Amino acid sequence: MKRFFAAAVLFFGMLGLAQAETDAVLTKQVNTFVDEWHQDAANARMAYFDKIAKDGVYIGTDRSELWRRDEFKAWAKKYFDAKKAWSFKATRRNVYASADGSLIWFDELLDTANMGHCMASGVIRKTAKGFEIVHYQLSVAVPNEVVDGVTQTIQEFEKKASKK
Template structure:
């Protein structure tokens, strides 16, 4: 009987470890993505993205393919966004993940990153990353009015 209980416990622990593995792997990719950006290590940064990846910036016109974003980043020394919180979810088949994270940066303060990762034979790759600047609801009308006025110039 003890042997059966021990076997069930070991199997249960293995299941928990296997369930944690994709979360750990996705967290590692996202953490490395931010670390590579902060270091301006563009080969490492872009290796973490799928070939058909898209980066959506804070400006409504910023929708970059991977190659377009590589050209943009190549002349820059890097940017630093430090994750504060992150939530990760997976599709039922476990081959895709989506996330949202709150970030802090010296230049922009609080921002939010959201995106999608896909599982490839080379590991998890970022397929889409979207950087946004969250607006407190109390300021939304004032800020959106400013954006509308800017867009009509």
């Protein structure tokens, strides 16, 4: 009985080690995929949109920016045609996955060329063809010490806009 217990502990310990290695492999694959996606935008490559699922959603920083992939592509076309899209560089990313690895979600801290520090989160679906982004939400990272001033500026802007 002791041998069986020891063998079971060893087996399940090795299984846990294999899962940890798989998680590291999956995390590396996801990091590569998302980094390439950001590079596609930085280099104004239309492949950027191919990495978003047909039913994918992109939520930008403006409250009006809730895009389905094809709407987002149409809106962004002028930036990609001008070869002046956006540049995001992840400085931190956390990756999480369902037990079978078919559904992955992540959060990331970004340095951007035009908005400073941003935060984002995304959901990725793993398919037979590879990864695809199902949901991505970008937000400007506002330090708590200045959030009251930012909120006031937004309220003043919206008040003026509503009078037009």
